[in-house]
Amino acid sequence: MHTTTRIAEVDRATELAGDAFAATVGASDDTRAGWLRAIADALDAHVDDLVALADGETALGAARLTGEVARTTGQLRLFAAVLADGGYLEAIIDHAAPGRPDLRRMLRPLGPVAVYAASNFPFAFSVAGGDTASALAVGCPVVVKAHPGHPETSRRTAALVTEALAAAGAPVGAFGLVEGFEAGLALIDHPAITAAAFTGSVAGGRALFDRAAARPAPIPFFGELGSINPVVVTEAADAVRGAELAAGLAASFQLGVGQFCTKPGLVFVPEGSVLEAALPAQVGRAPHRLLTEAIARGFRAGLEHLAGVPGAALVAGTVSEPAAGPEPLVYAVDLATFTDPAFTATLTTEVFGPVTLLVRYPDAATLVGALAALEGSLTATVHAEPDEDVTALSAVLADRVGRLLFGGWPTGVAVTWSQQHGGPWPATTSQHTSVGATAVRRFQRPIVYQDAPEAVLPAALREDNPLGIPRRVDGVQVR
Template identity: 50%
Template sequence: MITTTDPRTGRQSDTDLAPTSADAVADLARAAEAAASVLASRPRQWRADMLERIAAALEDARAELVATADAETGLGEARLGGELTRSVVQFRMFADAVREGSYLEAIIDHAATTDLGPAPDVRRMLVPLGPVAVFGSSNFPFAFSVAGGDTASALAAGCPVILKAHSAHPLTSARSFDAIAAATAAAGAPDGTVGIVYGQQAGSALVADPRITAVGFTGSLSGGMALQRIIDERAQPIPLYGELSSLNPLFITPGAAIARADTIAADLFTSVTGSAGQLCTKPGVAFVPVGDAGDALVDALADRVDEAGAQVLLNRRIHDSFREIRDRVLAAPGAVERARGVEDAAEGFAVAPTLVETTASSLGADLVEEAFGPLVVVVRYEGAGDLRRAASVVPKSLTATLHHEADEIDLARRLTDDLAPWAGRLVYNGYPTGVRVAWAQQHGGPWPATNSQHTSVGMTAIRRFLRPLAWQNAAQELLPEELRDGPVPIPRRVDGVLQLAAVESTP
């Protein structure tokens, strides 16, 4: 029997859900394989309509979904309501992207005589991979779980999706899946378009199933590595798109510390403690200059941490891991506990926000371990050289943030050059928490942040679940509509020239 736990109290309850058997996993994979060819043959307009039906179904179920997720995560109705809106928006944006069609990367090179001699007609575009396994994450029960961006982008690509429900919010996963399944059925999607499994063994069996063509995963580094080991044992390797571990360093220049110490302290506190610090983009280490301005900034940050109440973490595993990592960080040479909020509550999975201070010369690997929760390490540095040396100790991350003033552009440029190979997104005079869903977004980074060069947020996330296919000397009737001669409503590159989408004229 699958159980659910209220993280505010630690009390566990039974559900009507059961672990999925190996035979049931195989049945779902077979159904997804059968659905894949049907989905690939459906027109883009139909697929876009299906995505919008899913968005509407999630919106219709909003009250039940938010209440269920709050009972299982303790994240609060305001945060969860906003997150569900993000999920709804993602499905609608992917619907727009599917209609617009540039994601197909359609290219036509007509037969021609070239400098290398006669050349055949070649046409190329991206096509769906096939059935995709998506693992829900604990900290985003909507936007990175069953109703999340991996599901939306895979369905947008034309791939069936089998979801692995997260053990920390099984009822939220089930209710989200019910809404999605009802919407796909109402759209006339084939059986097997979406499926869901419960339990760790079912998740392992799903990844091992030869019909699965890709895996989307947001979670711990150890969890991602475990899935990779299963993939390595498959006869046919497949991509694992994993978002795994990130410290997201934040750098404050001397000028920024002088100009806005208190503002940065207040906003940094909010960024570190938002959602109890359980965000993949939480800044886990902040570099602050020595001197009076830096002292004022750290003092203001410490005051806020000291006054902070205990914060509820998502589950016992995250709670226990946070406390272990916090103890290891505090035991590291040169580490000083500068501030700690209200101590852990007697019941449930609450922890105290904590501020640790050290110096750039003391910074080592034992001080830059990701702590999933409200912990930040402040590193005091003396100059640009000191800062750049200390920054090299920090593992590569999803983001790197730089606070600077207008008269420090030369310093900011040098730091940008240093940080560009170290992160997937550079943030200036802001905070990395809060990821915009947009075409330009890059939510990924060098290892160990992720294990691929793709983003898991934004419209280009669809690229993960597509592969290129070329047609050579094919009859027009054998080509996809997007590659046939004549005007088409998508942008294409034809004989080397980029052409905009053809627009029908109105009489």
């Protein structure tokens, strides 16, 4: 059952978050780490119930969803480790010198954060996902706008988060949940909200991005939007292992019914490639329904646009949509069509679902020029042989993505200290990551204390370093 939160309730949730910030901003790293671990423990303790609810609403399958709960609790515990390290504060001290005051700089939390949950990850990018975890980690209360694609899962997760935070001593208002389109708009408009994080479509994200900027007091908006994730297969790689690459591509673009933001949606292959010849045998797994009717409509519209491009050929799959859902599909065009200004926009627009587009290129030099016309993506992948010089390919792709793979496929996103899950527009609205340890940086701002009395300095900037954190002191990194 879909529920819409009344505007008065949105106001109440955000006002409580504002009140809670007075406590969360001053809570110690150990205290906030305890909050995160408490949430993780609660989710792990109820994994079977959560998976059953989510599978009923999304049909993603118990195995996939069980793994996603584990990823979600792993993220929460990673951010607890980030707090223990202390480097996330970026503490810097420059002692007074002739003609210069004493300056001490660190990062502090922004304030209450609005999180807009995604449809395709009912746990890892939803109520207790990475955005919520990273905001809570640095002391920002969170109000989540639930996704209508899995409402019962969202409510149950929110109840567990609320209970866990209360038991761990977090202040009332540190976490809240709202539902409904109008509630989502009221949330981003509320003056207590200091930043917003979103994962979803370009259209939806851009509308919220613009709204965040149009507020009387504009706020940062961290949106993960559309991404086509180009893949380049060199002539040598195709000749040596084209059939193997076909199997890898098929597994990647069909994973999760193609409903991954890192799905390889655009694949550059040599004309007459082994990969293209081998791909049809790897495509056409049993149809599966898409997550929401809105996604299904977008998928159908995207296919119509692709099929309407002159010369676009369907090389794998059958265009049909049985009750069980659409079949996976592969289209192909030549490079001349792809670079034609009349068709480039259509051919480089993400189609969310089980489809990918092959672009047949005649030679490496022409390929590099075509890649220069691409917009931003989360990822790009190069499949080449060890003795090939891919410097030019790497340079043009590195300008356009946040993660550049050499071999492998982009649909797996490891949750680590070094991960970057973000890229130039339209992949994201900022250059910060939404996955990995440095995701906390989105919800912090710098502050400098000049000639401050010791008594008013945060612990991170006091002379004796009571937290024992890494700091840069007079230009030297000190642990």
